[in-house]
Amino acid sequence: MIPRYSRKEMASIWSPETKFRIWFEIEAHALDALAEIGVVPKEAAATVWEKGNAAEFDVDRIDEIEREVKHDVIAFLTHLSEFVGPDARFIHQGMTSSDVLDTCFNIQLVRAADLLLADLDLLLAALKRRALEHRNTVTIGRSHGIHAEPTTFGVKLAGAFAEFERARQRLVFAREEVATCAISGAVGTFANIDPRVEEHVAAALGLKPEPVSTQVIPRDRHAMYFSVLGVIASSIERLATEVRHLQRTEVLEVEEYFSPGQKGSSAMPHKRNPVLTENLTGLARMVRSYAMPAMENVALWHERDISHSSVERMIGPDATVTLDFALVRLANVIDKLLIYPENMQRNLDRLGGLVHSQRVLLALTQAGISREDAYRLVQRNAMKVWEQGADFLTELLGDPDVRAALGEDEIREKFDLGYHTRQVDTIFARVFGGDGAA
Numbered sequence: 001m002i003p004r005y006s007r008k009e010m011a012s013i014w015s016p017e018t019k020f021r022i023w024f025e026i027e028a029h030a031l032d033a034l035a036e037i038g039v040v041p042k043e044a045a046a047t048v049w050e051k052g053n054a055a056e057f058d059v060d061r062i063d064e065i066e067r068e069v070k071h072d073v074i075a076f077l078t079h080l081s082e083f084v085g086p087d088a089r090f091i092h093q094g095m096t097s098s099d100v101l102d103t104c105f106n107i108q109l110v111r112a113a114d115l116l117l118a119d120l121d122l123l124l125a126a127l128k129r130r131a132l133e134h135r136n137t138v139t140i141g142r143s144h145g146i147h148a149e150p151t152t153f154g155v156k157l158a159g160a161f162a163e164f165e166r167a168r169q170r171l172v173f174a175r176e177e178v179a180t181c182a183i184s185g186a187v188g189t190f191a192n193i194d195p196r197v198e199e200h201v202a203a204a205l206g207l208k209p210e211p212v213s214t215q216v217i218p219r220d221r222h223a224m225y226f227s228v229l230g231v232i233a234s235s236i237e238r239l240a241t242e243v244r245h246l247q248r249t250e251v252l253e254v255e256e257y258f259s260p261g262q263k264g265s266s267a268m269p270h271k272r273n274p275v276l277t278e279n280l281t282g283l284a285r286m287v288r289s290y291a292m293p294a295m296e297n298v299a300l301w302h303e304r305d306i307s308h309s310s311v312e313r314m315i316g317p318d319a320t321v322t323l324d325f326a327l328v329r330l331a332n333v334i335d336k337l338l339i340y341p342e343n344m345q346r347n348l349d350r351l352g353g354l355v356h357s358q359r360v361l362l363a364l365t366q367a368g369i370s371r372e373d374a375y376r377l378v379q380r381n382a383m384k385v386w387e388q389g390a391d392f393l394t395e396l397l398g399d400p401d402v403r404a405a406l407g408e409d410e411i412r413e414k415f416d417l418g419y420h421t422r423q424v425d426t427i428f429a430r431v432f433g434g435d436g437a438a
Helices: 008-013 016-036 042-054 059-069 072-084 086-090 097-133 153-178 195-204 220-247 275-289 291-296 307-336 341-351 354-366 371-388 392-397 400-405 408-413 417-421 424-436
Strands: 138-143 146-152
Touching: 008 097, 008 307, 016 042, 016 059, 016 072, 016 097, 016 195, 042 072, 042 086, 059 072, 072 086, 072 097, 097 153, 097 220, 097 307, 097 424, 138 341, 138 417, 146 153, 146 341, 146 354, 146 417, 153 220, 153 424, 220 275, 220 291, 220 307, 275 291, 275 307, 291 307, 341 354, 354 371, 354 392, 354 400, 354 408, 371 392, 371 400, 392 400, 392 408, 400 408
Parallel strands: none
Antiparallel strands: 138 146
16 A cells, blocks of 8 residues: 555555554444443443543554554553553453454445445446447447457447446445454354344444354455455456557547646657556556455464464555555546547548448348358458458459349448447447436
């Protein structure tokens, strides 16, 4: 987690100050429940809340204590007792460190998911606006990087919208999956703490009790969470790569916004590089890389070990902070993207009409020619365009075998660009519902 790729609100979720405040709330809510069932005095719970809420937890002091005791939760509890006083003896009754650590981690992941969902909404809004704007902007579709058949730029963006809408649905599920609480004590048996305490803490913090926590919350939940983040990152890279390819000088159908005063190269003043989407490609690689250690964290020893702990201290903040930054950056790229319909048309025309080859092929088969022979007839004319720079329509009209099956008007009709975009409204209705109506 470095400042260059961090946004303040997400980074603050992972600050020591936020973490210790959450730890305090977990302990204080547990104390409330213990007081309610008569295990500790209600006055003690009230005192802890009063003094804890008024306190500013001293991170340096907690670190100082931890250097001595070599235990972060004990260091925090020791510091808490310094300003709570004698009633601090009731704090952490029947609990274990994992109750605090795991519940806190899940709260942080839930809060991070809420910010990421807001980021996705921002991106989806930009994609929808630009897709509707360019629903009928015809461009060439490519397979293997080679011109295939016409589509529209709006359809490209509608596809990205649908993909990120799926991403949002997955993240909602992952958020729900990880929103659990464990206050079950050593090895998760509730031997020294009443299950009602866990239920109270969970309700107070917007979580659900973990059915079986074994002292730790099972890490399959976290593996799902970080895997979803990785998939979202892959979708970011897919769209970023599309922009990068379309910005190549030889293509130049779209371009990242180039602000006044911006410079593209220290050596070449003419450069306007797709630096934002290149950056997004790199950030996506990092977010994906955090999914694997999250999956490896699932296999802990017996009821608990802490091999997952060091991993999560890194991947929790790094994955969420990086993805938050990337989603907002991508939303801004799409929102300000420069789109050049005239270049799209120029590229469409580069292959002399070859993009209509399938229509001619199908027409020949419908005229009674076998598919193999029809393919041969179309391809031999198409290769003249590739190799000699000929015009596809002209070659077809001059081919006696083609003309024996199709009249001139029939052939010319197969070069109607509108044929390829006639179902755009159907696609938009599927993606955007009523908002996608023409």
